[in-house]
Amino acid sequence: MKKTLQLLSGNESLALGAYHAGVQVASAYPGTPSTEILENLSRFKDIYAEWSTNEKVAMEVGMGAAYTGARAMVSMKHVGLNVASDPFMAASITGIVGGLVVVTADDPQIHSSQNEQDNRHYARLAKVPMLEPTDSQDVYDLMGYAFDISEEFDTPVLVRTTTRIAHSKSVVDVKKSRKVKNPQPAFLFNKQKYVMLPVYALPRHAEVEKRMVRLAEYCETFPMNQIFWNKKKIGVVTSGVAYQYAREVFPEASFLKLGMTWPLPQQMIKGFAAQVERLIVVEELDPFLQDNIKSMGIEVSGKEFIPLVGELNTRIVTESSAGAGLLPESEKGEIIPPASGLARRPPLLCPGCPHTGIYFTLNTIGQRSKLLESDKPQEPKLIITGDIGCYTLGAYPPLNVLDTTACMGAGIGQALGMEKAGVKSKIVAVIGDSTFLHSGITGLVNAVYNEGHITILILDNRTTAMTGHQEHPGTGISAQGKETYAVDIESLCRGIGVKDIKVVNAFDLKALRSGLRDSLGREEVSVIIVRGACAMQVRKREHPRKVDVEKCNQCGICLKLGCPAIQSKDGRVFIEPTLCAGDICTICEQLCPQKAIGV
């Protein structure tokens, strides 16, 4: 084995590629599947890496750094680019000095997101070049090009990955070492470039259009736009992970693999199309390549048979291509259905999760289980608007405590909107600590300013849990492990003008119930900070609880907590000792009416 070969995930490879390309400033907000990019970069002590409060701020940090001639990278999940789109569009028009690379990690199949969005459209919208890797080696190699193109064409460069690229490992030949192009960055006065007043912005737009013309020329010779000639019956144009599926499904076809998918190399595509009998595009999600190739006047098909929804795989590409007559039916192989009668195993809140107690309280006070008993439309007695994080899992039974989940910070605005529309039910907005700092603050300011009567629960588990425990401004630890200032959420709410603020222990069922009842009765904005550490971060797990079979009357109320440690077999309830979090939690012990749970 060659010494330089490593088995790296797309995210690890991207971080290493950026490091070797001389990135000096990296900023991000955690989001699946992009999180590990900044986690890996933060380990290099000779660069600056930060968790920003949200993607918009991350983009602004990246812009500022690039304006000084430093190489900067901003990474986020696909919906993060929605949040960051304002400064992203601005960076496109001002251009940069040092390379600015923006990474968007899309999530086809919605493995862990709220929508399935094809961010390739952002490249066209913002008029910036876009690179798409097909595996970890490509990721590593593309990063050097990304920074160089950014500087040469005075533009941010979008690098688009997907979950299957970001989270798959493949072999990477790590050939380079770190080189820093501009070790002493400096900002140079240039208001025509940086101050986007109408008088300066319009000429900048003209510059952007000139840049696109130059890029269109450049991409014709871009080394990672590659043709692999084989038989000429079928020619496949493809990019990203779809390339891998297509190579496997069409071993005899010729391929045009696009490493740069905006702008598109028109001459190269035309030349390729002219040589093959039938031109097809294999791509995930939208017909981005296909529509743009069609608009060049080239006959091409793809989305007529390749699905628009979900991620692709070799089976889907085989079956859809066979359906379109591109492969013999025999290629489909013998596929048997999944085994029947399998109990599902959806993700759950962990044993000892600090969200379980408040969610059980919301479930019972709001009589939420009744909502599942009838198919008719019902108005919840207690409306609960949700947000994005582990606590979104509370939507599943048995807790059933969420009525909405849209995007980060949305729950607070939605709650106020429902109240102002005039609904009769009480309304609670649920948000996590990291999410509150990300984009909940402005919603809270709005609710106070507009005299709302809603209750806001800030579930403060002192971490960004769902993406794997990243630090945030409320923890007071930076991405690179430095102790900094911890934002005090209580004082922040007070400063905004919230009068009623309660801080409640997440593992005290009685206090949760009385606190929630009090807040719901108030004619003002009320904030309850439910505080308890994430169970995954508590190492000490002592005294797992047990069920006393003599005392237990099988009422089953403890099972309604949805705790994975509490199980039942043949009508007997027991607590799995290897899963129970023990002393840190005790919610089931507090709940049991028979006092049958103890040490």
Next chain:
Amino acid sequence: MKSKLKKMDILVTGVGGQGVVLASDIIGEAALTAGFDVKKTDTLGMAQRGGSVVSHVRLAERVWSPLIKEGEVDLLLAFEKLEAARWSHYLKKNAVAIINSYEQPPLSVSLGQEKYLTDDEIVAALKRRTDKIYIIEGNKKAQELGNVRTVNILMLGCLAAFAPLETGVWKSTISKRLPERLREINLKAFDVGRKEIEGVRIGKS
């Protein structure tokens, strides 16, 4: 040397927290050391703990797709028996299935809304494709070693009997990936797994 390499498509599955991702990482790294092209991908969804987890690991002279196609898996390594049944349709005809007998009932089973498959039903699901089913009392054996969390490495020991990789490569990769304090017990678990698989009759149901 390359021409001698065979291909192997491996599916590793279990419940969040059982160490599926680490085990599949080790397979991938060991295979790379042995000169294979390797791709591996995990499907975790939103699982932190307690959700269904599956890793695809592919070794060959050249690997394209990171995902294995249904019906193409050469070897299924399951750390929980219901999860073995869940991926049974991915097996190739006459594939090898190595299954930990451990049972972790999903919440819907505890709530009485769904049933956990019986052992016969699990075996029947796998027998649609293969008779080469090996059932290992992995959790029990790992517990006997003093740490139930070594079950993933113990199961790797079982897999090693079928994979085209040498014992030394496995051991050095395991040593590389585990912190020093856990190294010895895990290397022991690997050996226990290798021995255990010998004692299990092929086609046992």
